[in-house]
Amino acid sequence: MQCDALDWRRLGSAIQQRYGVPPERVWDISRVYSFDVAPYNAISKLLGEVRRWIRRERPEVALLATTVDPNLGFAGASYRAANWQEWMRVRPRxxxxxxxxxxxxxxxxxxxxxxxxxxxxxxxxxxxxxxxxxLLGSSIYCSRLRGKTESIPQDHVPTMRRR
Incomplete structure (x- = not known):
């Protein structure tokens, strides 16, 4: 798993406009993977631990975000199990x-x-x-580090274009 400051400006602007979180307070979680021999729920448990660690050690971070690409076989189940919410969709390129x-x-x-x-x-x-x-569009899942992450009804999840 890799955690970095969000460097996707268009996504950062959309998150700030829709949810009030400045881009410099958003971190990107990427390159999450598991092996067949990993324990059941290993990824969702890992996401919970990472969230707790960042909340404790990096108080300037307010939100974690990730992209789930269904074209690579991912569905976002581990993120949903860890209480992340789908906040946006991205048109495929x-x-x-x-x-x-x-x-x-x-x-x-x-x-x-x-x-x-x-x-x-x-x-x-x-x-x-x-x-x-x-190709299918990707989903942007987010998790607030303090407080509840808002759930967006599926028919109201906005879709943004990539540039």
Whole structure:
């Protein structure tokens, strides 16, 4: 599991606008995985422990957020079991591959200064391959570190576009 300050500006702005949490007080939980031999509920228990540790050790953090991608086989069950709530959805965008290896927009920005496909191709000559498969949107799950995390009815969960 990796915990970092949220660096997705569009998501940070949406969270601040809808839920009143400034982006600098939001941390991103990513790269959560388990093994077949892990105990039952290991991930939801781990999420609870991480939440308690951050609340105690990092009082400036008000909210944890994560992205759940159903295209990779994830459904968010461990987050729901740990009382996280789905606050937003994100429209899908195609997967990108550099030299036949998956690469994230974040990795592209770090390596090339942009994640704009047209700019990468035209100006930098980066040989990106782009998936053509029809993808599902991702879910943004959140957990407040103090107080109850608001539950949003499924038919009222907003969908945001990625840029």
């Amino acid at each position: 195609p997967y990108m591959y550099l030299h036949r290896r998956y690469i994230t927009p974040r990795q592209l920005r770090i390596q090339f200064g942009t994640s704009n496909r047209q700019e990468l191709q035209d100006q930098l000559g980066v040989p990106l391959e782009v998936s053509r498969a029809q």
